[in-house]
Amino acid sequence: MKAFLRLLLWEARHLQRSGPAWLVCGGLLAASLLATWAGGRNLARHRGEVAALAAQYATQMETITREFSPQGEAGYVAYYTFIPTHWPMSPLAALTTGVRDVVPSVIWVRMLGLEGQLYEADLGNPALQALGGLDLAFVFCALAPLALLVLGHDAFTRDRDLGRFTLVAAQAGGLGRLLAARIGARALLVVGTVTLAFAGACAWLHVSPDGRAARWLLAVWAYLACWTSLAACIAVVARSVAGSLALALTTWVASVILVPALLNLALTAAFPVPEGLALTVHQRQESHAAWDRPRAETMEKFFVHHPEWAGTPPVEGRFAWRWYYAMQEMGDQSVAAQSQAYRHNLRSRQAVMTRLAWLAPVAYAQLALSARAGTDLDAHLDYLDRVRAFHGELRRRFYPLFFAEASITPAQFDLFPPFPAEPPAAAAPSGPSLWPLLAIGALAFGATRLLLRRRFL
């Protein structure tokens, strides 16, 4: 053990004097810095948007107050009142964009049919979205393994090219020990750089050093452990520096770029998800058709779902607010099954993706990190579920007013509840387990040992 530590220390000292090592780690740190800066900007922008919501809501309510003072029909007021809901962004989420750059973080809802309000895209520039974002997760998942490979691929091949391999191996006291020391020192260097970058990012963006952040970092370590084994495997397989370099780069390009892209395309082709469009089209058709039907028909349907209102007097004439909102809810109800299927399909596609992602560790790591930061598709769907629940709460509060044909005064506007943004603490998902990453690492480790024995004995 002591001999190994001495070897490791010697390798570390060697690395300290090597130009490429400084260059690679410097590049990694620079990329991390840039990614953290970009994440900080996104976070500030999100916070700015959320902070402005209260004032925007107040402006809206002032206008409504002017129009409905001293009082207005509850139905009319509800028609014009949009309430902001938002998906809070944690500092950790700023380091892991996940799906957050393509879905809206803020949705204004009103008491009309909900399905038409949930699937609007955000105001992003598609030309920038298509280029992919730069976040810390990207730097750690895509660039850190490359750094590891570039530094570690020639652990054996350089000495072989120079014809001194046997001498070095004999002095090191065993090939396994030499490989472990060389790859280990480089892995420690890269993991150390990554950890330093993460610590810096945490300090910069005030990430709370809690279990979540720790589990996020743990996932990065597990992923890099997997790549350390792969790097060792590559170092042993190749016979010359040119060969090990080509192998390392091919492995990186294939597993970081080609396989994830193929996986994504195959999944999109294999699991078509009917678009939110279907929901909006059907919901619109249903709620507008109600205008042309007898009012009682809609009310009867409504009473099936809300027996508590069944005994109320029938709707007379062309229009009543209770009928209007009942019709809106029945529009949602008519696509409830489709909406359920839509969400179910998205979640199951995500589940299949997670199950297949071990084919490309980078995809698995991205999924694991975005789940731990709460920025994956599941977290987005959870947010939509919270909006759904909130919308239901709005309806529960206002239906008594609609049925009483009541008017409300501006003083009663606090009947519109604020959106409870924070998800219940217990709901924090654990995300995909790290075992597949460690298993790939173990497999590569086993292969390396086997190769060492076959090749060199």
Added chain:
Amino acid sequence: MASVLPIALAEWRLIARHRSTWLLFALFVVLIATAAGLNRARQVRDRAQQLDYQRLVRAQWEGQPDRHPHRVSHYGTFAFRPPGPLAAIDPGVESYTGRVQYLEAHRQNAANFAEAGALSSAFRLGELSLAFVLQLVLPLVTIVLGHRALAGEHETGRLRFLLAQGVSQRALAFGKLGGLALALAPFGAAGAVAAVLVALTDLAFAADAAAPARLAVFAAAVLLHSAAWLALTLWVSARAKTSARACAVLVMLWLGSSVVVPRIAAVAAAARHPLPDKSSFTAAVAADTRKLGDAHNPDDPHYAQFKAETLARYGVTRVEDLPVNYAGILMARGEELSAQTFARHFAALGETMQAQADFVNGWGLVAPTLALRALSAAAAGTDLRADLKFQREAEAYRYAFVQQLNGLHRDEVRYDDDKDQKLSADHWKRFPDFRTAPPTLREALTGTGVAWLVLVLWTLVPLVGLARTDLRTA
């Protein structure tokens, strides 16, 4: 110079003799076939689904019963964006833009329903498409096959023998270049065959008369970009001491050009030309719309004046005495003013987005792949400009259709008892369908001069560099 051809042929034979070259070619063909095949399958499915919805929405529109015209303008309709002419080859930004816009009275909606496929949390680099393979993978193939071309001769000491035999340095350098180009030709041909196959079997392609010209422009851009990487590979190989170093330098250049710089450019563009967030944008539009007054509110000061003017124009004193329905006139006026407000805000938004895209393209100087991406998506009719054009046309259609309904409201509905009247369902069938076309090739290519120049520079500079490199001292 007569020795260029034999050297080229020798280099080509050397590359072709390697079994790994054939393996690489097989993999490349499989990748192209998968990318093109899966993408086409998805395009066909999406297109069929879109046509189904388009038909359904039209049938729902025409199937409306007798209704009050203002009810119909709230019922609204949808504008569908057809895929760009070459979307099956280069989907461009299409997965990230809404494909459908809901059109209704009183508001301009942002296009929504971006494809759910964009929602996976996996690593996003660009969709695997034919364009992706030609933009990113073909340069890698060039590097793998070509990095040894001159560095290898230097490394093994064969260079001195060759030069001693009287081969000129330039003949050697350009012979190697020719050999590598010959070796790459089958890869390019595979891409061309796939592109033509996809194009010929694609409806979107057949629907556009200029599609063959688009394909030619696409091919020209890809060729120029490939030539740039070819020249670059040889230049680096000429200057590097060892082939390992040549490989490392080239891969780092590739990584910068295709993975790192585009992302940095995107971040920088967002910082340089910030977009408003959606809530602020909506609030700003709402604030400006509020200033116009509310057409639904009979006591609004702006509309009180408008009412006086309208009455004076017809020479009557009461709205009841107008020969037409005042409510319809009022709605039309409200729509006119609010549409102007929307147009102003959305135009500013579109300009900012275009400024961001142009800013990103400016980085093509250090990342030729960005220049190719811009040219390729422009030729395919799948770039930001095509999307913005669709949005403008959808808004123009929305305005026309709401005003047509307001016209019916004005002329066909009586003023008294307005809300209880309904118009015959025959009226709805007379509304035209939404039509849109991608920017013409000429429109698409305006302003792309810089991108072409970037590609030419990235080809010429390495060529000149290669010609001037002294292979012996490299």
